[in-house]
Amino acid sequence: MTIKKQFILLSFCIIAIPLLCMLFILCYGYLxxxxxxxxxxxxxxxxxxxxxxxxxxxxxxxxxxxxxxxxxxxxxxxxxxxxxxxxxxxxxxxxxxxxxxxxxxxxxxxxxxxxxxxxxxxxxxxxxxxxxxxxxxxKTKGKGVLLPLIIFICIMVSVCVFFIIKISRNIFGSIINLEKDMKQLADGNLAEIKKNSRKKDYSNEISSISENLEKTRISLVEAQNRKYKFIMGISHDLRTPVAVIKGYTEALHDEVISDKNEVKQTLELINAKSSQLENMIDTLINYTKLNNSELRDTLTSESITDIIKDFAKESDITGTIFKRKIVTNIELTQNIEIPLNKQLVQRVFENLFSNAIRYTNENDIIAINSFIKDNKIIVEIKDEGSGIQEEDLAHIFDLFYRGTNSRREEGMG
The missing domain is CATH 3.30.450 (Beta-Lactamase)
Structure with a gap:
């Protein structure tokens, strides 16, 4: 019941009580x-x-x-x-x-x-x-009518008093619950707000405000979790370029790469990974800007063709370092530009390729394919690893979920 209707009923009950008493006095006087x-x-x-x-x-x-x-x-x-x-x-x-x-x-x-x-x-x-x-x-006729009249008026007065008490408790109870919820949020307590045992009895505009406040609390908790997971995710992603840089520097130090052209390519790749690492650190510093609305504002028209080809080229060099055979087949003949965040797209490709390296053995084949199908750009990264178990397929997009085949690996999960 809305507060307006409750106040109308409350006003009616307040007016009805003296009117009933007046009616009783008049009837009693007449009888x-x-x-x-x-x-x-x-x-x-x-x-x-x-x-x-x-x-x-x-x-x-x-x-x-x-x-x-x-x-x-x-x-x-x-x-x-x-x-x-x-x-x-x-x-x-x-x-x-x-x-x-x-x-x-x-x-x-x-x-x-x-x-x-x-x-x-x-x-x-x-x-x-x-x-x-x-x-x-x-007994007179008046006395015979007087007793039922007294009973009727007493019942009506009791009903009015009952509604007055119930409506007052409903309104004030809703206000008290709202005050408690707001105090919890003001204190920074974003944990689940304890439900009042009688809260379900309060249904009005004030309780609707409490429900909206609860939705706001849930949104704040989700935003807080997203920020936490983002920090955890980018920390996880930092490992990939660090591992590549470390692998290349060790290869140069151990003279695994000695050819002048290969050394030059390796240094270029180290420089590229360093730039990528720098960008990730910048993203970590400015992570508060990466909510959904602001992320859309950061989308710029970029050549997805160039991004995929550069990724395939870098992966070929990385595969050599980690003794993997990289097979690339990029069937993108046209320069296709789409709105995207270049840094985040590169992170996706790097993470997929990093997992392919991590869960394959030496001399295994990792295939990188890209083509257009049904007006969609398809990018495939295939390997000869153990694959994903069927029970893990439903969780492949869950942040930091680790499948049964990866339990042996250390990580954030």
Whole structure:
């Protein structure tokens, strides 16, 4: 439920409670009012010509009747004991009684009722007789309605209070959880944020902010891991040019390469590997720029044909040093330029060729092929090594994953 709907419901409940209380007061006042006494037709007295009662007399009678409790029965008599109004079944309206009959009735029923006599008019031309049941066991109609009304209002008030508490806890609970999550991030704690046991009960805009905050935390963790893996990866990649430079310098030192032209080519290759090593170090220093968006900004149009041919040429010389037979077949006749990061493409080729050197034996063949198929440039580096086990194929693009055939090698994994 959205916060807007929760506030609307909360406002309704807050307004409903006093309204229900007011309704109870009004209903209670009505049900206990003397207006509900069973003296029907007292207003018709004013229209009757049989009795000479003034407006003041009518008002006094009306006031006297209104002051009677609802459980009181009454009869209004004239001086000659003519019944004007009556809620006592034994006295019919407009009937005439003798004084003896009236007092005999009072005497016979006095053991059950309390009687009271008064003259509501100023000229004392009428007598109002009231009585109350001594046992007080006769329930009025109002009391029968009052109890269900009280139960209904209590239930409604309880429901309103329940929603007020629930909505308040929902809103404040979401705010507290959001505050805790933000404090964890502010403290630099990017570990998994502990879930509140009742957090699932809070569903509103604030909890959505918490969910977005959790997504931000995950993105920060992934970015941090990418930076860490990048540093680990480039550190791993630094080994390849270092190994080549070391191999060439040892070959020159041991006079394995003595021909003047071969020495010149070797020195050129050492210089190229040194430049490659320098570029990798520069990349390591500026690794923060290598996120996805900034990486796209570093793509420039380069000749992939020249890159592949230069790689094949360098690999042929490297294979000679490590006593591998390099067979190249580059079928790229046209100069093809595509957007790429030259340094990263060279790293890919170097890593693949380095693995081919590492997992083959002396005099094994390493083939480097390149051709165009279905408008795609294909580059193949094949060797006669042990190959990749079938269970490792799903992980070949996982960073630093080492297959079962490479467990014997030391490395970062």
């Amino acid at each position: 206990t009012s003397s207006n509900r006494i069973l003296l029907h037709g007292y207003r018709t007295i004013q229209k009757s010509n049989n009795f000479a009662l003034s407006n003041d007399d009518i008002n006094l009678i009306y006031k006297s009747i209104n002051n009677l409790p609802p459980d009181v029965q009454a009869v209004l008599l004239t001086e000659d004991f003519t019944v004007l109004l009556s809620s006592i079944p034994n006295f019919k309206q407009n009937s005439s009684l003798t004084q003896k009959d009236f007092w005999n009735f009072i005497e016979k029923t006095s053991d059950r009722y309390f009687y009271q006599f008064m003259t509501p008019t100023q000229q004392q031309r009428t007598i109002l007789v009231t009585r109350v049941d001594r046992a007080k066991n006769k």
